[in-house]
Amino acid sequence: MEKFGTARYQKMLNDIGELGVENLFGFLGKVQDTFGYVPREVIEDTARRTGLSPSRIYGALTSYRDFNLKLEGDG
Amino acid sequence: MKEVSLTIDGKNITAAEGTTILEAAKAAGIDIPHLCYDPRVKPAGTCRLCVVQIEGRAGLTISCNTTVAEGMRVLTENEEISAFRKTILELILSEHRVACTSCDKDGACALQDYAYRYQADEGRFGLAKRKPTKPNYATNSEAILYDPDKCILCGLCVNYCEEVQMAEALTFAGRLGQMEVGTAFGIDLHTSSCVLCGGCVEICPVGAMLDRAAIGKGRHKDLIRTRTTCGYCGVGCQLELLTNPTTNRIATVTSYLGCIPNNGNMCVKGKFGMQFVGSDKRLTTPLIKRNGKFEEATWSEATDYVAKKLSEIIAEHGPNSIAGLSSAKCTNEDNYVFQKFIRAAIGTNNVDHCARLCHASTVAGLARAFGSGAMTNSIDELTNAGCIFVIGSNTTEAHPVIGLNIKDAVVENGAELIVADPRAIDLVRFSKLHMAQKPGTDVALINAMMNVIISEKLLDSDFVKERTEDFDAMAEAVKDFTPEKAAEITTVPAEKIRQAARIYAKASASSIVYSMGITQHTTGTDNVLSLANLAMLTGNMGKKSAGVNPLRGQNNVQGACDLGALPNVYPGYQSVEDAEIKAKFEGAWGKELSPNKGITVVEMMHAVENDEIKALYIMGENPALSDPNLNRTRKSLETVEFLVVQDIFLSETAEYADVVLPSVCFAEKTGSFTNTERRVQRVRSAVAPPGQARSDWEIVCEVATKMGYPMSYDCTGKILDEIASVTPIYGGMSFERIDSVGLQWPCPDKSHPGTKYLHKGRFTRGKGKFHAVEFIPPAEPPDKKFPFVLSTGRLLYQFHTGTMTRKSSAINQVSPTGYVEIHPDDAKKLGIADGDNTEVMTRRGKVTTPAKVTGNIGRGWLFMPFHFREGPANMLTIDALDPLAKIPEYKVCAATIKKAPATS
Amino acid sequence: MKENKILTGRGGKYEPLDVKGYEADGGFAGLKGALAIGPESVIEEIKRSGLSGRGGAGFPTGAKWEMAAREKQEPKYFICNAEEGELGTFKDKVLLDGDPWLVLEGILIASYAIGAGQSYIYINGEYEETVKLWEKLVVEARKAKLPGDGISGSKSSVDLQVIKGKGLYITGEECALISSLETRRATGQLKPPYPTQRGLFGRPTVVNNVETIANIPVILSMGAEEYRKLGTAKEPGTRLFCLSGDVKKNGVYELETGSGTLRELIEEFGGGTKSGRGVKAVQPGGGTSAFLSGRSVDCKLSDEAIRQAGSGLGTAGVIVYEEGKSAVGIVKGLLDFYGRESCGRCAPCRIGVVRMKEIIERLFHGKGTTEDLEHLREIGKACVSVSTCGMGQAFPLPVLSALELFPEDFEAVIAQAPA
Numbered sequence A: 001m002e003k004f005g006t007a008r009y010q011k012m013l014n015d016i017g018e019l020g021v022e023n024l025f026g027f028l029g030k031v032q033d034t035f036g037y038v039p040r041e042v043i044e045d046t047a048r049r050t051g052l053s054p055s056r057i058y059g060a061l062t063s064y065r066d067f068n069l070k071l072e073g074d075g
Numbered sequence B: 001m002k003e004v005s006l007t008i009d010g011k012n013i014t015a016a017e018g019t020t021i022l023e024a025a026k027a028a029g030i031d032i033p034h035l036c037y038d039p040r041v042k043p044a045g046t047c048r049l050c051v052v053q054i055e056g057r058a059g060l061t062i063s064c065n066t067t068v069a070e071g072m073r074v075l076t077e078n079e080e081i082s083a084f085r086k087t088i089l090e091l092i093l094s095e096h097r098v099a100c101t102s103c104d105k106d107g108a109c110a111l112q113d114y115a116y117r118y119q120a121d122e123g124r125f126g127l128a129k130r131k132p133t134k135p136n137y138a139t140n141s142e143a144i145l146y147d148p149d150k151c152i153l154c155g156l157c158v159n160y161c162e163e164v165q166m167a168e169a170l171t172f173a174g175r176l177g178q179m180e181v182g183t184a185f186g187i188d189l190h191t192s193s194c195v196l197c198g199g200c201v202e203i204c205p206v207g208a209m210l211d212r213a214a215i216g217k218g219r220h221k222d223l224i225r226t227r228t229t230c231g232y233c234g235v236g237c238q239l240e241l242l243t244n245p246t247t248n249r250i251a252t253v254t255s256y257l258g259c260i261p262n263n264g265n266m267c268v269k270g271k272f273g274m275q276f277v278g279s280d281k282r283l284t285t286p287l288i289k290r291n292g293k294f295e296e297a298t299w300s301e302a303t304d305y306v307a308k309k310l311s312e313i314i315a316e317h318g319p320n321s322i323a324g325l326s327s328a329k330c331t332n333e334d335n336y337v338f339q340k341f342i343r344a345a346i347g348t349n350n351v352d353h354c355a356r357l358c359h360a361s362t363v364a365g366l367a368r369a370f371g372s373g374a375m376t377n378s379i380d381e382l383t384n385a386g387c388i389f390v391i392g393s394n395t396t397e398a399h400p401v402i403g404l405n406i407k408d409a410v411v412e413n414g415a416e417l418i419v420a421d422p423r424a425i426d427l428v429r430f431s432k433l434h435m436a437q438k439p440g441t442d443v444a445l446i447n448a449m450m451n452v453i454i455s456e457k458l459l460d461s462d463f464v465k466e467r468t469e470d471f472d473a474m475a476e477a478v479k480d481f482t483p484e485k486a487a488e489i490t491t492v493p494a495e496k497i498r499q500a501a502r503i504y505a506k507a508s509a510s511s512i513v514y515s516m517g518i519t520q521h522t523t524g525t526d527n528v529l530s531l532a533n534l535a536m537l538t539g540n541m542g543k544k545s546a547g548v549n550p551l552r553g554q555n556n557v558q559g560a561c562d563l564g565a566l567p568n569v570y571p572g573y574q575s576v577e578d579a580e581i582k583a584k585f586e587g588a589w590g591k592e593l594s595p596n597k598g599i600t601v602v603e604m605m606h607a608v609e610n611d612e613i614k615a616l617y618i619m620g621e622n623p624a625l626s627d628p629n630l631n632r633t634r635k636s637l638e639t640v641e642f643l644v645v646q647d648i649f650l651s652e653t654a655e656y657a658d659v660v661l662p663s664v665c666f667a668e669k670t671g672s673f674t675n676t677e678r679r680v681q682r683v684r685s686a687v688a689p690p691g692q693a694r695s696d697w698e699i700v701c702e703v704a705t706k707m708g709y710p711m712s713y714d715c716t717g718k719i720l721d722e723i724a725s726v727t728p729i730y731g732g733m734s735f736e737r738i739d740s741v742g743l744q745w746p747c748p749d750k751s752h753p754g755t756k757y758l759h760k761g762r763f764t765r766g767k768g769k770f771h772a773v774e775f776i777p778p779a780e781p782p783d784k785k786f787p788f789v790l791s792t793g794r795l796l797y798q799f800h801t802g803t804m805t806r807k808s809s810a811i812n813q814v815s816p817t818g819y820v821e822i823h824p825d826d827a828k829k830l831g832i833a834d835g836d837n838t839e840v841m842t843r844r845g846k847v848t849t850p851a852k853v854t855g856n857i858g859r860g861w862l863f864m865p866f867h868f869r870e871g872p873a874n875m876l877t878i879d880a881l882d883p884l885a886k887i888p889e890y891k892v893c894a895a896t897i898k899k900a901p902a903t904s
Numbered sequence C: 001m002k003e004n005k006i007l008t009g010r011g012g013k014y015e016p017l018d019v020k021g022y023e024a025d026g027g028f029a030g031l032k033g034a035l036a037i038g039p040e041s042v043i044e045e046i047k048r049s050g051l052s053g054r055g056g057a058g059f060p061t062g063a064k065w066e067m068a069a070r071e072k073q074e075p076k077y078f079i080c081n082a083e084e085g086e087l088g089t090f091k092d093k094v095l096l097d098g099d100p101w102l103v104l105e106g107i108l109i110a111s112y113a114i115g116a117g118q119s120y121i122y123i124n125g126e127y128e129e130t131v132k133l134w135e136k137l138v139v140e141a142r143k144a145k146l147p148g149d150g151i152s153g154s155k156s157s158v159d160l161q162v163i164k165g166k167g168l169y170i171t172g173e174e175c176a177l178i179s180s181l182e183t184r185r186a187t188g189q190l191k192p193p194y195p196t197q198r199g200l201f202g203r204p205t206v207v208n209n210v211e212t213i214a215n216i217p218v219i220l221s222m223g224a225e226e227y228r229k230l231g232t233a234k235e236p237g238t239r240l241f242c243l244s245g246d247v248k249k250n251g252v253y254e255l256e257t258g259s260g261t262l263r264e265l266i267e268e269f270g271g272g273t274k275s276g277r278g279v280k281a282v283q284p285g286g287g288t289s290a291f292l293s294g295r296s297v298d299c300k301l302s303d304e305a306i307r308q309a310g311s312g313l314g315t316a317g318v319i320v321y322e323e324g325k326s327a328v329g330i331v332k333g334l335l336d337f338y339g340r341e342s343c344g345r346c347a348p349c350r351i352g353v354v355r356m357k358e359i360i361e362r363l364f365h366g367k368g369t370t371e372d373l374e375h376l377r378e379i380g381k382a383c384v385s386v387s388t389c390g391m392g393q394a395f396p397l398p399v400l401s402a403l404e405l406f407p408e409d410f411e412a413v414i415a416q417a418p419a
């Protein structure tokens, strides 16, 4: 597991090419697997890029057992 | 639409194809239990209570998501179904902390009703345990309370927020056991994308979401419901004021499904903006200023004094030395009585009202082009428009419920939305095309669109030939107005203008929606004429869902205009300069009337300076905050010899008055308002007035009578009857006829059904008239000293000068004070950070207000809301007027801005 | 009774990423055939084969494809469902790991037949190695020259996203799976509209199980007529039976439908029960299928026969329980799992599963009452009758059947309860 960093995140964005609703779920899964959680800024950023609302993405992720929105051990 | 026949519980029923079983049953008087159905949202299908048996189908089917079919036989209740319903209810109750004893919703709770109906036992599967109290997204909200212990997770609130309001503030969060309604990251509601429409509270079938200010103010079963028309904006939403008879206070506000025009929807002002009604700041007794201080007076003292002073001034300076400001906030009846008072009792046509400041150019422009100046279509017709062209209207903020129609048209029906607005307003999210024109360049933009339409032969030649005149003059004027030329003036790329023209011209039915962004210019009338040209050119007139639709600002600005609170026309837009018409009114009112038109709002203030106006009678208006160039206005209010102000609060204007007369607000009144779609709707009183406050019309009648012109009416219904007798477009109106859904004018007689859209087959003036409109730049362009363009406007949360909205705790939380919007690049250059205090300056004055740094606004441009007394934008605005309509240019003036020096 | 490995036969014969190896072993014959006859004929062929879904619901595959193909909306989507979350079910993994190119070939044919642009494979998150393998496989597939490349205008015909599941049983349910791919909460959805009408992103979508998809190339290369000769007339082909529970040997066995009985499967392939005692009960179709008692295990290995016996073939996850075990404990084990898996969308399932779990726990700990049994039946029946999706409709089935078949086990624990 890596520590979250914007550079790494940027690279992931570049790797996936164009981020849209069609590949968002897979992408967020990768973010989870890479950093151990999906940081708030990632939700906000991907919301902007895909046109979905942050509440929609946030609400969705909280329904999955294997998505964390906080780093394990953080409050 | 095709009809199908079916039987439900043995009853033969026909219903339109596509109707759900639940809806068809409901229409036939069969109530299938449901906890998660609402016609405004897609079926949630979460409660499963609405199951029915359909002959020939195995098992049970939910009726809220199953459409009727020919020959279908449905059973909505039998032993098995009832047993299942009881089980489901008992399951729900096992997770719902039943606390009807202290629950506001008691009496209006669907769960309670069904539990009773099926005799469901709340403890049979174990009593719900109280969840550990922890803060949720609404804990800090002044508007809403959310109680997870009572939430049945039906999903209606989330769906409403997403599908109807499209604010997407709410979501479900968490998994089984922890599932709750929340916001993204659980942030506080008032910092989310919530627009406080209250829809979530309204749609909640149980008491899990409540209006926080209403808690403890009365259980639903104890409250009295009064249906009335909202006193805020021109949409004219039908509301129900829920009052507690023991306290004479409005506890909360709701609406109801199926009502026109809002179908149960509301905005923040209607839902959360009613605290002002019961405010202890309300005026309760007449006040007379003696030695510079207000002293309480009796009604007879006060009206004697007013009548005496006015009579003296008439005797000395003649009737034209008096002017009256009527009110777009008051009822039709108040307005009629007021203008009659000014015209017949005083003897002058010097009567106007704030429509001058918002839509005078609409009235002037549309009258010239079509013959009458109002929305050509009905609000609900927007839903089926192929193209909606929104220009100079921040609809979702200024007319939020019409905003819902537009969003619905786009999202559900695929309408193509074009937005022309210098700011990236919320509607841009839904638009196909956004043209961010430079403020004050609308004529250039529209001329270029017409240029494209003509050169690409997208015009409706038949319509132009048969229904209009003066096409050639207009065509000549736009001939050289290419998109490229317009691009230079407007900064909108030529290709975008072309695209917009094509979309607009090619759609099945195109509807133009505009508001103050069009009208509040020195070229306001020109702007309106241009839009009229555009609509006629493409034949988008005189049919459903196609037309020119000015959205009127205040609740009854349409009615105030209709009823002659204008210096040039009697009620029904009948000219005061037409001898025949004058004679008719002289006959009706038994008094000789002035043959000359009167002066307008801003002219009145200027006339005080020249000593031409000695007395001003102001009913329910606040020019000391709403008029342009406030320093000048306030000076006039101060220096005028005699000032009477009739209001519900001691407003900024009332402070200057010699006599203040306490009047009642819409919640204490009876009468009617006319909304922006020309619909005359009832106003009904829900609470008793505070102290000695009286209806505006009653006060005016008393003054008139004391001045020797007796005026009296038994009730407001009688006033409307008199209105009908002298106003052809209102000829068929009566309280009886407008009782349930109102009536849209023109409605010439008692059998006329009212008019949904105007100019069908024939324009009011006969033929539609094209006008050649030249582009004229705004009066005060930016220069070296004042390099910014300042524009003013409205906010969703506030209304007019804030006297009403700012009494609401929910509103104050989200909109505590004014600000100036500035582009990040400009802010950076000037060293201004978001939230910094700034000084905004124009040639007329200086205002200190915090900066809101946002990319929604263009470079070189500033925007200020005008509602706030502590940062009064109108200190800055210019009082340059449109030559025809006399509307001031609130939307463009030159300004400069800098960081304010730090204060200790 | 003998296995007939038409799907699993190639397992391990080539290195998983070696497309050449697959081709050399007859791979891509189905795809080539499909391209030769065109989408409509492919669908016809699948319909003729009588293939039905292997994901649990048993819906005819050809008919499903045809519905989606007929829709006018574009684009369309194809999703291969490899969530495989059902208890007692682990057959898809065998195919995904053992013959991935076969599954990929099936996906390509399916996408071609229904006219899908993008396709997805949604793999159970616990199959970490499988996910990695498939990610590499897609890269390989894009590089390789496959039949069909270029026909859609793009260089590669492989437009497949590999999605790793996020730990929810419910994402195996097709509507929840679609919601998940839309970055929505993983919940069941109302039908209509059906996925074939308005599925992923509102477009026509076909969801098929891995095993279903593995059948596609096989059918196209051997021809529907030949295929129909396998198994029973009503349920042609083979099924991958997953044997688990109290048997000596767990495993996946590919058998033609109707080729033997449940008892034979348990004895011949599973080596009989662990303890050698008799079979008390069997769940023949995964953890949400109703129990068959030990007396009913002589029924044939077909959905039809198993239904007649009172259950269903479902995912063909055969879970065996030997005599001596209490039904209460068995049922508790099941609800320990399903009790956490309701998506929470609809009231009866969301609340019912938790209430039932509580009651069973109470019974298990000797604190239950006869009234509790009544409540179990009542809640269970309500869930089955009114729930939105297969989860709520099915999870009570084992409980209800246990109450029916083994009332004495429940009475025994109540008898202990203090009055």
Ligand SMILES: Cc1cc2nc3c(=O)[nH]c(=O)nc-3n(C[C@H](O)[C@H](O)[C@H](O)COP(=O)(O)O)c2cc1C
Pocket: C052, C053, C054, C055, C056, C057, C058, C059, C061, C081, C082, C083, C084, C085, C086, C169, C170, C171, C172, C173, C174, C175, C207, C208, C209, C210, C212, C213, C389, C390, C391
């Ligand atoms: C709760 C639940 C879980 C399911 N899980 C799976 C699964 O893991 N894999 C699968 O293929 N189908 C699963 N299904 C069935 C799918 O909904 C769907 O019917 C199937 O994927 C369709 O493919 P088929 O027609 O090829 O069988 C599940 C259904 C339900 C109700």
Ligand code: SF4
Pocket: B096, B097, B098, B099, B100, B101, B103, B104, B105, B106, B107, B109, B110, B111, B112, B150, B206, B207, B208
């Ligand atoms: S929400 Fe309804 S059932 Fe619940 S406590 Fe309030 S009134 Fe009673």
Ligand code: SF4
Pocket: B157, B160, B161, B165, B167, B168, B169, B170, B193, B194, B195, B196, B197, B198, B199, B200, B201
């Ligand atoms: S008040 Fe309106 S916008 Fe705010 S959360 Fe409720 S429904 Fe959404």
Ligand code: SF4
Pocket: B150, B151, B152, B153, B154, B155, B156, B157, B158, B181, B200, B203, B204, B205, B206, B208, B209
């Ligand atoms: S708050 Fe009300 S509307 Fe929203 S989910 Fe809960 S019960 Fe339903």
Ligand code: SF4
Pocket: C170, C187, C188, C189, C341, C342, C343, C344, C345, C346, C347, C349, C350, C387, C388, C389, C390, C391, C392, C393
């Ligand atoms: S039945 Fe259960 S799993 Fe299915 S949608 Fe309803 S709550 Fe969700």
Ligand code: FES
Pocket: B033, B034, B035, B036, B037, B044, B045, B046, B047, B048, B049, B050, B051, B062, B063, B064, B065
């Ligand atoms: S009303 Fe139909 S499921 Fe709730």
